[in-house]
Each structure stands twice: as C-alpha cells, then as structure tokens.
Amino acid sequence: MDKQGLKILLVEDDEDDAFFIKDIMADSEVEPRPVIKHVLNPKTALKVLESESFDICLFDYRLGEMDGIDLLRKVRKMGVETPVIFLTGQNDQEIAVEAMKSGATDFRTKSNLTSETLIQSIRFAIQLRKEEDRREFAETRLKKSNEDIQATNEELQKSLQKLREAQDHLLRSEKLASIGRLAAGVCHEILNPLNIISGHVQALKMERESDENLGEDLYSITEEIDRIEKIVGGLLKFSRKEDMELKHSDINEELESVLSIMEKEMFLDNIQVVKKFDLDLPRIEIDANRMRQVFLNLVNNARYAMECGGVLTVTTEKIYKEEIRNRRKTDAEKEPEKIEVHQEIFLRIKIADTGTGIKKSDMMKLFDPFFTTKPEDKGTGLGLSICYTIIEKHLGTIEVESEYGKGATFVIELPGPTNSSSEQELF
Numbered sequence: 125m126d127k128q129g130l131k132i133l134l135v136e137d138d139e140d141d142a143f144f145i146k147d148i149m150a151d152s153e154v155e156p157r158p159v160i161k162h163v164l165n166p167k168t169a170l171k172v173l174e175s176e177s178f179d180i181c182l183f184d185y186r187l188g189e190m191d192g193i194d195l196l197r198k199v200r201k202m203g204v205e206t207p208v209i210f211l212t213g214q215n216d217q218e219i220a221v222e223a224m225k226s227g228a229t230d231f232r233t234k235s236n237l238t239s240e241t242l243i244q245s246i247r248f249a250i251q252l253r254k255e256e257d258r259r260e261f262a263e264t265r266l267k268k269s270n271e272d273i274q275a276t277n278e279e280l281q282k283s284l285q286k287l288r289e290a291q292d293h294l295l296r297s298e299k300l301a302s303i304g305r306l307a308a309g310v311c312h313e314i315l316n317p318l319n320i321i322s323g324h325v326q327a328l329k330m331e332r333e334s335d336e337n338l339g340e341d342l343y344s345i346t347e348e349i350d351r352i353e354k355i356v357g358g359l360l361k362f363s364r365k366e367d368m369e370l371k372h373s374d375i376n377e378e379l380e381s382v383l384s385i386m387e388k389e390m391f392l393d394n395i396q397v398v399k400k401f402d403l404d405l406p407r408i409e410i411d412a413n414r415m416r417q418v419f420l421n422l423v424n425n426a427r428y429a430m431e432c433g434g435v436l437t438v439t440t441e442k443i444y445k446e447e448i449r450n451r452r453k454t455d456a457e458k459e460p461e462k463i464e465v466h467q468e469i470f471l472r473i474k475i476a477d478t479g480t481g482i483k484k485s486d487m488m489k490l491f492d493p494f495f496t497t498k499p500e501d502k503g504t505g506l507g508l509s510i511c512y513t514i515i516e517k518h519l520g521t522i523e524v525e526s527e528y529g530k531g532a533t534f535v536i537e538l539p540g541p542t543n544s545s546s547e548q549e550l551f
C-alpha cells in the first residue's frame with residue numbers, strides 16, 4: 125500500500141468539489157502520492173467496487189438518485205469493508221451521525237477541509253481498519269483453536285467410552301470365568317447325589333406301583349429332579365472347557381436351520397419373521413452346534429418378549445473395520461499417520477424383536493448367569509451367559525441395544541475368514 129500510494133475512491137457528483145478535494149490531496153506531503161479515482165454517481169461507484177479494491181473511500185452525502193448513506197449500506201452488503209469517510213455540508217450534523225451509525229469511519233465538513241485534516245482522517249480510518257482486521261484474525265484463530273479443543277475433547281470422550289467398554293468386557297469375562305470354575309465343581313458334587321436320588325425314585329415307583337398317593341409324590345419328585353438336571357446341565361455347558369469343533373460353516377445356513385425349527389410356533393404366536401441375509405457372506409470357522417445354541421436362545425428370548433406377536437428381523441452382513449497395525453516392530457519408528465490402515469472383515473448378525481424391550485437397570489445384569497425376569501418354570505437365566513461364553517470363544521462380541529417398551533436387538537460380530545490368519549502377521 126505504501127509503495128504504490130494510497131488508492132482512494134472519491135464519489136462526488138459536483139465536479140468543482142471533486143476538483144477541490146483532489147487539490148487538497150495534491151497539497152499534502154504524503155509520499156508516494158495517493159491515487160484518486162473519481163466517480164460521479166453511486167451506480168458507477170458500486171460497479172467499480174465490485175472489481176477494484178481501495179484503501180479508502182470518500183463519499184459525498186448528496187449524490188442525486190441515491191444518498192451517501194444508502195450507498196454505504198449497499199457497499200457493506202456487498203461485503204466490501206473499505207473504510208469510508210463522509211464529506212458533508214455545513215449544516216449536515218444529523219446526517220454525519222446517521223452515517224457513523226451506518227458504518228462510516230469518520231466525517232468531515234467540506235467547508236473547513238484542509239489537507240492536514242483530510243490526511244489525518246484518512247490515516248485514522250486506515251489504522252482503525254487494520255486493527256479491525258487484526259481483531260477479526262485473532263477471533264478466527266481463537267474460534268479455530270476452540271474447535272480444535274472441542275474436537276480433541278470429543279476424541280477423548282470416545283476413547284474413554286471405548287476404554288470403559290473394554291473394562292466392562294474384561295470384568296464380565298473374568299466374572300464369568302470364575303463363576304464357571306465354581307459352577308463346574310458344584311455341578312459334579314450335585315450330579316452324584318442326584319443320580320442316587322433319581323435311582324431310588326425309579327425303584328420306589330416300581331415297588332409301590334399300586335399306591336396312588338405315593339405315585340403323585342414320586343411324579344413331583346421326578347419333575348423337580350428334571351428341573352435340577354436342566355439347571356445343572358446348563359451350568360455345565362456354560363463352564364465346560366473342552367475344545368471347540370471348528371468347521372467352515374455358512375452362518376446363514378445355521379440361522380436358517382434354527383429359524384425353521386421355530387417357524388411354526390412363531391407363526392402360531394403371531395410373530396412375523398423377516399430375514400435379511402447377505403447372500404455373499406464368506407464361510408467362517410465356527411463350532412456350528414454351539415453357534416446354533418446361541419441363535420436358538422436369542423430367538424427364544426425374542427419370542428418370549430413378543431407374547432402378543434410382533435416382528436423378528438434377522439440380519440446378516442459383512443462389515444469392515446479399520447485396524448491400524450501399529451503393533452509391528454517395523455512400525456515403531458513410523459509417524460502414526462504413515463502406518464497402514466487395514467480393513468478387517470467381520471460378520472455381523474442382528475436379531476431384532478419388537479417385544480417388551482429391556483429395562484435400563486437390567487441391561488448390566490443381562491449376561492450374568494441366573495439373571496432372569498421369567499417365572500421359575502420358564503427360565504433358568506443361563507441362556508445369555510452361555511451365549512456370551514460361546515461367542516467369546518469364537519473371538520467375537522455380543523452386544524445388546526434396547527429401549528424399554530420398544531423391543532431389543534442383539535448384535536453379534538464374528539471375525540471374518542482372513543482376520544485370524546492376518547493376526548499372526550502382526551508379531
């Protein structure tokens with residue numbers, strides 16, 4: 125700006141006044157000499173301002189078809205923030221105030237204008253504009269850093285949430301493992317005397333076939349023994365440590381076989397089954413028997429939650445998760461953003477119902493052994509804890525999403541076919 129000289133736009137419809145102002149500027153000792161562009165009317169001024177930038181504008185107030193204040197408002201509307209000095213007549217004090225309110229930087233009365241006062245006013249206006257620019261720049265930077273802080277904060281919150289989930293997961297696994305150990309021991313202790321009691325009951329039944337009263341009692345005892353066996357059997361399944369029989373299987377087929385067993389009963393219960401299967405699902409290694417057991421329990425639970433009918437939607441899909449493999453030794457020296465991001469395949473199975481939903485207070489206890497809201501003869505509360513253990517053994521996850529009164533969705537994610545082999549490349 126200094127090297128080229130100030131660029132000034134003068135909007136003045138009176139040629140004599142324009143000549144006078146140019147003269148005053150010529151008298152000033154500002155170096156290099158300011159360059160004044162003179163236009164006679166507001167329309168031309170707006171056109172010029174559209175394509176050219178100036179350091180300062182000098183507007184006369186009386187401009188014929190549009191006054192100086194209207195022109196100033198239009199100029200600001202265009203987004204042009206060049207400082208504007210108003211040149212008014214002797215008795216135009218009110219206009220000067222109005223001009224200042226509309227965004228003018230200064231005003232001067234033409235009759236007592238000198239080169240010193242005009243230059244002083246111009247310097248003041250330019251200084252003010254510079255400070256305004258600095259303030260805006262600082263504000264933008266502050267806003268940006270605020271946004272950065274907010275983004276970092278959100279990232280932190282997300283990491284914290286993930287950490288909490290991992291902690292819950294670990295606690296749950298540990299809790300289940302210790303309950304499992306305890307259960308395995310107790311089951312053995314219970315099964316032996318139970319077998320003996322069961323044997324005595326059978327013997328009594330045969331010996332005292334004719335005694336009707338005793339027959340009824342023995343029938344009740346047998347029923348209770350069956351119930352204990354069911355609970356103990358469930359506990360054993362949950363705590364069993366034996367290896368899984370892994371085979372390449374098609375998840376859709378396994379789901380289909382479970383649904384076909386239940387289809388008739390669900391039809392009678394007025395439950396509509398919707399299958400949304402991804403037919404391109406890769407086959408994965410699973411213990412099909414156990415996986416069917418998981419699906420059966422989830423479908424049974426859903427059915428129970430939809431006593432008055434509803435919709436059961438079973439979805440399968442392939443998903444990709446980004447994994448940053450920064451565990452390789454060769455990555456230790458790399459910048460985090462240069463470490464390759466790999467897409468790992470997972471199979472996601474969703475079993476969603478439109479039933480009762482789950483209370484918030486029950487959500488944390490759902491996978492605990494023996495947690496049930498069903499009457500004694502309807503559920504043992506072992507179903508979901510067995511599901512959890514089975515899915516965990518497949519290196520997968522099982523989660524639940526539910527709003528009380530609005531149904532529940534159980535989501536299982538199992539590692540895809542390549543994930544487990546690529547894991548080994550990491551170390």
Ligand SMILES: Nc1ncnc2c1ncn2[C@@H]1O[C@H](COP(=O)(O)OP(=O)(O)OP(=O)(O)O)[C@@H](O)[C@H]1O
Pocket residue numbers: 421425426429477479480481482490495496497498502503504505506507508509531532
């Ligand atoms: N789809 C669902 N909708 C609503 N509540 C559910 C659903 N699935 C599970 N629950 C709740 O979770 C509890 C525990 O389920 P879980 O399968 O572990 O045991 P259960 O079904 O009660 O008994 P079991 O499976 O041993 O017969 C259920 O009693 C029920 O309160």
Ligand SMILES: [Mg+2]
Pocket residue numbers: 421424425503507508
């Ligand atoms: Mg169940």
